[in-house]
Amino acid sequence: MSTFLPxxxxxxxxxxxxxxxxxxxxxxxxxxxxAECSRLRHPPIPICPSCRSSKVEWRAAxxxxxxxxxxxVHHAAHPAVTPNIPYVIAxxxxxxMPGVRLISNxxxxxxxxxxxxxxxxxxxxxxxxxxxxxxFRPTP
Amino acid sequence: MALLMRHARRKPSCSIxxxxxxxxxxxxxxxxxxxxxxxxxAILAALADAGIAPEEVDGLxxxxxxxxxxxxxxxxxxxxxxxxxxxxxxxxxxxxxxxVSMACSAIESGQARVVVAYRGLCxxxxxxxxxxxxxxxxSNFTDPFGAFAPPQMIAMxxxxxxxxxxxxxxEHLAEVALNARANANRxxxxxxxxxxxxxxxxxAARWIxxxxxxxxxxxxxxxxxxxVITSREQARDxxxxxxxxxxxGHGSGPGWGLGALSGHNMPEEDYASTNSRRLAxxxxxxxxxxxxxxxxxxxYDHFSGMVLMGLEDYGFCKRGESGEFVxxxxxxxxxxxxxxxxxxxxxxxxxxxxxxxxxxGVRQMRGTSTSQVANAKTCLVTGGLGVSPTSGLILGRAx
Numbered sequence: 001m002s003t004f005l006p007x008x009x010x011x012x013x014x015x016x017x018x019x020x021x022x023x024x025x026x027x028x029x030x031x032x033x034x035a036e037c038s039r040l041r042h043p044p045i046p047i048c049p050s051c052r053s054s055k056v057e058w059r060a061a062x063x064x065x066x067x068x069x070x071x072x073v074h075h076a077a078h079p080a081v082t083p084n085i086p087y088v089i090a091x092x093x094x095x096x097m098p099g100v101r102l103i104s105n106x107x108x109x110x111x112x113x114x115x116x117x118x119x120x121x122x123x124x125x126x127x128x129x130x131x132x133x134x135x136f137r138p139t140p
Numbered sequence: 141m142a143l144l145m146r147h148a149r150r151k152p153s154c155s156i157x158x159x160x161x162x163x164x165x166x167x168x169x170x171x172x173x174x175x176x177x178x179x180x181x182a183i184l185a186a187l188a189d190a191g192i193a194p195e196e197v198d199g200l201x202x203x204x205x206x207x208x209x210x211x212x213x214x215x216x217x218x219x220x221x222x223x224x225x226x227x228x229x230x231x232x233x234x235x236x237x238x239x240v241s242m243a244c245s246a247i248e249s250g251q252a253r254v255v256v257a258y259r260g261l262c263x264x265x266x267x268x269x270x271x272x273x274x275x276x277x278x279s280n281f282t283d284p285f286g287a288f289a290p291p292q293m294i295a296m297x298x299x300x301x302x303x304x305x306x307x308x309x310x311e312h313l314a315e316v317a318l319n320a321r322a323n324a325n326r327x328x329x330x331x332x333x334x335x336x337x338x339x340x341x342x343x344a345a346r347w348i349x350x351x352x353x354x355x356x357x358x359x360x361x362x363x364x365x366x367x368v369i370t371s372r373e374q375a376r377d378x379x380x381x382x383x384x385x386x387x388x389g390h391g392s393g394p395g396w397g398l399g400a401l402s403g404h405n406m407p408e409e410d411y412a413s414t415n416s417r418r419l420a421x422x423x424x425x426x427x428x429x430x431x432x433x434x435x436x437x438x439x440y441d442h443f444s445g446m447v448l449m450g451l452e453d454y455g456f457c458k459r460g461e462s463g464e465f466v467x468x469x470x471x472x473x474x475x476x477x478x479x480x481x482x483x484x485x486x487x488x489x490x491x492x493x494x495x496x497x498x499x500x501g502v503r504q505m506r507g508t509s510t511s512q513v514a515n516a517k518t519c520l521v522t523g524g525l526g527v528s529p530t531s532g533l534i535l536g537r538a539x
Contacts, residue, residue, distance in 0.1 A: 009272070009283035017280055043281050043403040049395065069303070069404075071295035074347035077288040078272035086347075089287045091296055091404045101405050105285050116303045133284055 002127045003087075003107055003135060008080035010127050017044045019058050021131070027124040029134045030058040031100045040099040061100075063122035065092040065136055068101055072111040086111050092120060092136055108137035149389055149426045152244040155375035155382035155538065158190025158368035159499045164331050164490035168264030170362040179208040179260025180216045182364040190368040191379035192254060197368075199224030199255030201242050203235030203523075203531075204493050208260045208364075224252040228390055228531070232290065232401055233440060233524030236494030237531035238390030243369040253370065259495040260364030268360050269491070270348075278402035290401065290442060291357050295349035297400045297526055298445030301412035302351060308448055308463035310351065314342045316444035317355040317487055319471040324484025326473075327510040331361055332488040356444040358486040365495045367502065375538075382538045383505040387426035390523065390531035391419050400526045413453055414446060414525035419532055420454045423520075427534045431455040434534070435516040436504050437478055438497035439525075441485040446525045451478075454520065454532075473511040482511040494523050498533065505537045 002008075013021040020043075023030040033040045034048035035055035047054055070090035076082045088106040106114050107123075120136035127133050160182045163170070170178055187194055194217045200210040201224065210225040224246045228235025236259070243255035267273050272288040287293050302308050321337040324330035337355060345354035375382035395407050396415050406415070424430055431454060439450045448462035456478055457465035470477040483489045483500035490496055501521040503509040516537070523531035 004286065008286075009279070011280040011284055013280070021280070042405050043278050043397070045397075069296045069300035071292055071299055071352075072347070072350040073286060073292050073295075075270075075291065075349065077270060077292065078283075078286070081286050084286070087286055089285055089292055089296065089349075101403065103281055103285050103287055103404060116300065127284065135285075 002125050003105065004084055005080040008127065010131055016046055019056070020044055023058060024132050024134060025130055027132050029061040029122060031061055031097070033057050033059045040097070042100040042102065062094050062096045064096065064139065065094050065120050065122065067106065067114060067116055067118040067120060068093045069116055070106060070114050072114070088114050090114070090136070102134070105135045106137065107135050149422050151426050151428070152248065152385045152388050153372050154244045154247050154369050154385045155372050156367050156385060156502050156535070157370055157375045157378050157380055157382050158186040158192065159502050160185030160187070160189055161329070161365040161496070161499060162363045164329060164361055164363040166331055167268055167360040167362055170262050170264065175260050175262035175265045176208050176212065178262060179258060179364040180213060182260065183213070183217060183256050183258050183366040186256060186366040186368045189380055192368060194218055195220055197254050197256055198222060199243060199246055199252035201226040201239040201255055201257045202259055203228035203239045204231055204233055204259065206259055224255055228529065230527055230529050232527035233442065233493035234527035234530045235390060236440070236498065236523030237388060237521055237533040238523060238529060240367065240369060240385065240498065240533055241388035241390050241531060244385055244388050247369065247371050253374070255369045256366050257369060258364065258366035259493050261492055262362035263360045264362050270357070270360055278398055281403050291352060292349045293400050294443045294446060294526060295352045296404065297412060298443065299351055301445060301449055304412055305460040305463070307460055312448060312463040312466050313351065313356050313444040314339060315466045315471065316441065316447045317342055320441060320481050320485045320487035323473060323482050323511045324488030327483050327489060330484040330489040331359055332484060352443055352445065355487065358442045358491045359488070361490040363490050363492055365492050365499050367498055381506055383502045384536040384538050385533060386429065386518070386536040387423040387534040389419060389423055389426065390529045392528040392530065393418050396528035399528050412449065414449045414530060415528055416450065416453045416522065416525060416530045416532065419530060423532050423534055429518065429534065433518055434478065434520045435518050436482060436513040437480045437520040438485070438501045438522070439480050440494050440497065440522045441481055441487045442524060444487065447480070450522055450525050454522070474513065479511065479513050482509050482513065497521050501533065501535045505535050
């Protein structure tokens with residue numbers, strides 16, 4: 001069973017972010033990098049801001065991440081999260097892969113224990129027949 | 141590149157000559173007229189205030205994906221020839237003052253003569269901004285994780301801001317909310333006019349998204365407002381007292397994308413900021429003023445924590461010292477060093493994506509605010525903060 005109720009919005013891949021979500025469907029977390037100058041970027045955008053190349057390579061992210069910032073959410077802005085209140089949204093960074101930040105959730109812990117700088121590990125949450133989402137839990 | 145970086149914006153030579161507002165109510169409070177009608181009426185009120193006939197208007201400007209279409213507004217107002225139909229990109233009210241800066245650009249370049257900048261927003265007729273909505277750009281990276289709406293997204297920005305600046309404490313967020321409410325209690329037009337708010341009430345209220353409590357978040361309301369802009373020369377011949385636009389602009393630092401409303405991949409040095417530091421410097425240079433010269437300010441208060449960041453980014457206090465600054469009583473009317481959001485702002489007057497802050501800035505320069513700052517000659521107004529683009533205005537009492 002996934003973290004949130006079934007009516008939780010799921011990603012609807014677009015032209016620009018399709019590579020990201022296709023990889024997630026295979027339980028691979030990848031970020032978009034420039035195939036020319038190797039700069040990383042997120043959310044996906046079709047041109048490299050450094051060298052303006054449109055050649056893209058998808059690079060595997062490590063499963064170790066760190067909480068860059070977070071919020072313990074108490075107000076259900078969508079009915080799908082009502083049973084989860086309070087839940088934790090976070091921006092995570094990857095110490096071994098600087099340059100990108102990802103919005104996700106911190107699960108499997110008391111929301112009161114989440115701190116900026118906390119080490120967290122990737123896990124895959126199945127949200128539909130075909131789609132998995134990257135979420136994080138405290139690294140033991 | 142060096143030339144671009146050193147660009148100086150020219151000082152505007154325009155004035156705001158009219159202001160108009162509908163009534164402000166809680167969301168769902170305006171049911172007898174459509175949002176479009178309420179907006180058109182606010183524009184007509186602003187024109188009446190200016191003493192300008194609707195036939196004289198040749199420009200309309202708005203922002204934040206305004207659904208109150210300029211083309212239809214032209215029909216409703218009977219404008220014979222439109223020469224400017226402009227919209228500033230971006231959500232979150234970032235373009236509030238940008239609508240005015242575009243009006244100035246058009247007037248000064250001769251594209252138009254009389255421009256109305258306006259915004260109508262009846263959340264009871266459209267959608268509540270505090271709730272999930274479809275169609276947000278890049279929502280694939282926010283919605284599936286429960287980051288549905290601005291309160292959750294901005295909360296993460298404020299959380300890191302407070303982490304990096306330990307001197308900024310919950311009591312300082314409270315001070316922004318309490319100041320807004322005290323000002324609203326003096327403003328009969330404010331939605332929260334008759335409701336007082338104590339420190340105890342503030343801390344007893346429920347969390348929305350930590351570190352934001354209920355009263356850290358702007359209201360969800362119905363209403364519309366508008367301002368009329370023309371050249372300083374034209375303004376001299378009008379019945380109303382003009383308010384000079386000393387600086388106006390909009391823009392963004394690099395790499396913001398949709399900033400806090402999407403992927404949170406702003407540059408590291410800019411992350412816990414309003415995305416206004418560069419703009420602030422350019423606005424003060426444009427006006428030939430410094431932050432010390434500002435008598436009163438209207439700082440976009442969608443969330444209390446962003447006001448603290450705004451005070452720092454606009455240079456009213458040093459980085460990391462906004463807590464101490466507001467803790468000193470600086471924001472409080474009538475004697476604080478920098479009274480802000482004197483109508484009650486968006487925390488306590490109404491949420492018009494900041495257009496009501498522009499209107500209040502004009503009132504301060506006219507001397508007609510319900511929390512009038514004595515002898516105020518300059519007023520800073522900001523558009524939405526922590527988004528892209530952001531915008532700002534410096535208004536001056538006409539000499």
